[in-house]
Amino acid sequence: MTTTGTLVPVFAALGDETRWNILAALGEGDASASALAARFPVTRQAIAKHLTVLQGAGLVESLRVGRELRYRVLGAQLSETARKLDRIGAEWDRRLAAIKRIAEDL
């Protein structure tokens, strides 16, 4: 039983170009939705929605600084996801290799 349960939302979040752009921007330093909106050709509300998705996937966290809501990227979650991915891929290849071996023994 592989724990793909919490994994799917993460990929769904990462499967959007705009959200990658936001993540990349956050990767250079924390920023608020308004600040990000100034750097992208979309509305602040659009950015806010994307940030909600990213936060739901555990890819960013929010922290209040004065009257603004700063967002910070969480690289650790990416690494965690990467580890899971690698394990799953290796498991598939292992099983298929076993099947191939059995087939060749006929």
Add this chain to the structure above:
Amino acid sequence: MTTTGTLVPVFAALGDETRWNILAALGEGDASASALAARFPVTRQAIAKHLTVLQGAGLVESLRVGRELRYRVLGAQLSETARKLDRIGAEWDRRLAAIKRIAEDL
């Protein structure tokens, strides 16, 4: 310049529960769209569409066997994606740590 170009379609493909189910099924052995349709509560055509997406992302490959089209999962692509993910996450954390260090020096 991180090469997220080819990465986004992979995540978009992985961001769907049904496609994970298909991949998991294929992880236990190659199968055709018709064979998969018999194991899932969706139509063969729905499966076929998902397989097209997965193939576009390089996550599966197809091979003709007689009159049927078998699909095989490609675990190597997952591992490749995992490596890229890990690098990106580490880079973000590295950069943010540097920023934090600079801020603390003030």
Add this chain to the structure above:
DNA sequence: TCCAACTGCAACTCATTGGTTGCATTCTGA
């Protein structure tokens, strides 16, 4: 040869979602 099984294509429905505008609310700082 010819039926049956498999794939391929097209059109359609319905839900989701990325994006927008508009307005209300909160809170900082001069």
Add this chain to the structure above:
DNA sequence: TCAGAATGCAACCAATGAGTTGCAGTTGGA
């Protein structure tokens, strides 16, 4: 205190995508 800057919420639109039905085209085997 009060104007401005920030977030929050709701309604709406358009595009995408998951899924369906229906039918046409191939191909393998008895």
